[in-house]
Amino acid sequence: QRTCGSCVSAGPLCGWCQQEGFDATNHERCDTTDNLALHGCDEHYMVFPEHNITYDSELKPRNAEGGQEAIQLSPQKVSIKLRPNDAFKFSVNFRQAENYPVDLYYVMDLSNSMSDDKSKLAELGDLLSEEMGKITKNFHLGFGSFVDKETMPYISTVPTKLVSPCNGCAAPYAFRNQLPLTDDTSKFKTKVERTQISGNLDGPEGGFDAIMQAVSCNNEIGWRETARKLLIYSSDAPYHFAGDGKLGGIVTPNDGHCHLDDDGLYSASLSQDYPSIGQLSKIISDKKVNVIFAVTKSRVPIYRLLGDFIEGSTVGELANDSSNVVALVRDNYNKISSTVELKADGNEDVFVSFRAKCGENEDFTESAKCDKLRIGQNVTFEVSLKVTSCPEDPAQRRKSFNIYPVGLTEKLTVEVDLICECDCESPELEQRNSDRCNGTGTYECGACTCAEGAYGKKCECSASNLESDDYEASCKRTNTSEVCEGRGQCLCGRCECYPITPGDPSRKYDGSFCECNNYACDFSGGELCGGPSRGICKCRECQCLPGFSGAACDCPTSQETCRAKESGLMCNGKGRCRCGECICDKDDYYTGRTCEDCPVCPGKCDENKACVQCTAHKTGDLTEDYCKANCTHVDVVPYVEDLPDRRLCKFRDEDDCDFYFTYVYMSNQVQAQRTKECPKPVNVLAIVLGVIAGIILVGLALLLIWKLFVTIHDRREFANFEKERQNARWEMAENPIYKQATSTFKNPTYANKG
Known part of the structure; x- marks a missing residue:
């Protein structure tokens, strides 16, 4: 980024160095603050603006007491300096207030099919007022009714039907405000009782006209600015919507405005089409009205689909005679009032997200909604704002939008001022046509912003040279080479090298032609x-x-690390020194860091072996007298260690035991270990007994196997015998050696005679 403003708006880690002469370090002014400091930028010259929030109005939540209006949302207005591409978070609190004002306007379908519902609603008027009084002491109640447009095919245009479409029915009408919102709830029952039923022809009703007028006519209906607004829509039929007006020759779209005359009647019924669902959704959202669709069981599915498009609406099943309307209103009001959901309005180009903490002992969750709230319960929302770019028009860098709880008129106004320029870019600090910029640019924030036709860090280059044939010749190593080896751009006849890794300006190609990579060496x-x-x-x-x-x-380069401590020779004369380490000759048996160790070489180990044996272990060929006279240099210690300045010797004696001692190469000092390491003696008796036990166990195992085999074989033979015995059969009819006492003769002549 070439300017301070574009730098700080590029990302949350970007900073700008306005220190004079910093660009001479061949490092970009726009980088992370750590990299800027690493390349010599004083922290006093670093520009790194941060978010800032000012609470212009922050009244705490309170109940409606002492003539004061209730406040549930805090703060009410904030001003934020927002840095692009960096999310900023702040908290918003909500607490449900006691005795919060409630305006309830009942819009009822008064076609003939709803006659029994009207009488029941009149009886329940006082009960409805009583139930709402338990919730809030500040309650207003109103009543309106609707039928349909006063033309074919919606109603009969027979003259007598226009006066009374059914026995005892009033003339049809689209919508009438029967009772504006009032705190005298006793009027509700009287007004409902006096209102007559009317009639129409087709199945759908003109409920959309009624909702539009009831919501848009603030003064006529009597909606209060600071109140929870409830509109109860009661019907047993589907609804007409935009486009259905063409059936009656009405083609002018609904304008969404109030058209109630002095008698409370909708006067534009025959001149405007029904409202669209989109129009209703927008005006209900704008006016912060909660709609409760109280409809009969067969109509619940279609109104649920409608409710999906209308913010803050609910659907309840109405009994056939509306007898459950009080419970329905109470339950749905509790459902609405116990839920708070925040939304943003008018936040174009500002990304707004919410996280909610619905209870003191709960954690934040990715949601803008909390349910099952109680009066007096505190809810905290974390609001996150982010802008991804700066508008080119400075007038568009100041934005304003609202955050509001669904269904309530309270709101938080957020004024956003985008940080798209640095303070050092203000007009009073600019130096136009500065000598630092060769008189062809503006010096600001430590850098030059060149005028048209000039470029370069100090505006030293002229755009007129770009057309000359030899302009890029000085940026080529040879005639066939690429400009700056393809790793940079030619500016004023010199190569300006690119970063090796895109996005990391701290590492660039180097050299007059960007031919060098200063980050590709061995590690x-x-x-x-x-x-x-x-x-x-x-x-x-x-x-x-x-x-x-x-x-x-x-x-x-120094070879002192290869010098043997004892002999003073390089690698003890048994190898060569390379990179500060000894490489010992393979032909010799010497090893170690300086080729001083030779485990198999005869030397002081052999010289001291006999003295160690007689002194430490009382073994060997030396006599005791000789040992006392000539082996006084041997010290017996409990344990010897293989230290760098000592050599370890190990031998095995006639008892197959290992004994150890150490010595110092340049002295006659010997330390012998008191104990020997001997192999454990073989337990002959245990071996003999083990062999005998093994033979006996093997014999017993063989006997058991033979006995098992014989038993199985006998059982099989016996089973076969039993099977054959059971299959034997004796012929008892005749005995071959038995002869009867009588003889029987047959005469063949009379064989077939009767």
């Missing part, structure tokens, strides 16, 4: 070129600081 220890203390990356190669070498500056 050592997780840092480029071993870190700034070892080297720097220049054109893909590490330039090492004194004391280091190698492709990644990972090799110290």
Whole structure:
């Protein structure tokens, strides 16, 4: 971003450095504040505007007492300086007040099918007033009725039917305000009783005309500005809507305005079409009216669909004679009043979101709605505002919109002033035609804003040069090369290099032709070129600081780390030093950091072996007298450690035990470990007994297997025997050795004689 205003509006982390000469560091003025500080920008010259909120009106929630109006929403007005692309959050409180004013206007279908409902409603008028009085002491009640438009095909135009469409019926009408809202609720019963039933022809009624007039006629109906407005719509029929007026030759769209005459009748019924659902939805939302559709069971589904389009509406099932209207009003009012939902209106280009905390012990949830509230219960909403861009027209940078609870006239007015320019860009701080900008630009916020025809950081470049043939020649390495190697743009005959990673201006290509990448060298220890203390990356190669070498500056040039402490030789004369580490010769047996360790080499280990044996363990070939005289340099200690300045020796004696001792290479000091590590003796008896037990157990197991096999075989044979015995059958008819006492002869001659 080339200006301070565009920088701070680009993102929530962007800051601007207005320090003079900062651009000489080859770093962009627009960056994160950490990067600006890293490249030498003093914090006093950093521009990083933040959100700011002013509470212009913040009256606390209160009940309607002492002649004061109730307040449920706080604050009422705020002014916010909002930085684009950075969400700002603030809190809004809501508390349901006691005795909050309620205006209830009853709009009733008085076609002939609703005759029994009217008489029942008159009886329930006092009860309705009594029930609402339990909720609030500040209650107004009104009554209106509707039938349909006074023309065919909605009503009969036979002259006698125009006077009385049915026995004892009044002349048809579209809508009449029978009783404006009043605190004298006794008038409700009287007015309902005196109102006559009327009639119409078709099934749908003109209820939309009635709702439009009841909502839009503030003065005539008597709606109070600060009150919860309830409109009860009662019918047993569907409704006419926009377009149905063409059936009666009425084509002029409904204008949404009030047209009640002195008698309370809707005077534009025959000149305007029915309102559309969209018109009703808008005016109900604008006037903050809650609609309760009290309809019979068969009509509930269609009115539920209608309620989905009308803000703050509910649908209740009305008994056939309206006997449950009091309970229906009470229950739906409780449902409406125990719910608070915030919405924003007029917030074009400002994204508004809500989070709700509906109880003291609850957490915030992603919702703008709380249910089951009690009177006096506090609710907190977190409002988040965000704008993604700055309008080019400065007049559009100041916005105003409202946040309101659905169904209530209270609102929070939010004045938003977008931060699209920095304070240093104000006209009184500008330096037009400044010498810092070669007299062709305005110096502001530490940078130049060039006039038309000039460009460059100091407006040093002229746009007239752009058409010359050799303008870009100085920005090419060879005649066939790309301009700035394709990694930058040619400005005033010099290459202005692009960032290596888009969005990260701190890392750019480098060099006269942007041919260098100063961030593509080898790493050592997780840092480029071993870190700034070892080297720097220049054109893909590490330039090492004194004391280091190698492709990644990972090799110290000093060889002192390879010098053996005991002999003083490089790698003890048994290897070569590379990058500060010894590489021991493979032909020798020496190992270790400086090639000083040789576990298999004869030396002081062998020299001290016999003395250690006789001194520490009383074993070996040396006599006790010799040992006392010549092995006094051996100290016996409980335990020896393999320390860097000592060498560890290990041997095995005639008892197959390991013994240890250490010595210092350049001295005659020996420490021997008092204890030996011997293998545990073999328990011969346990082995013998184990073998015998094993043989016995194996024999028993074999016997058990044989016995099991024999038992199974015998059982199978016995089963086969039993089966064959049961299948045997004896022939008892004749005995082959038995001869009867009589003989029987047959004469074939008389075989077939009768």
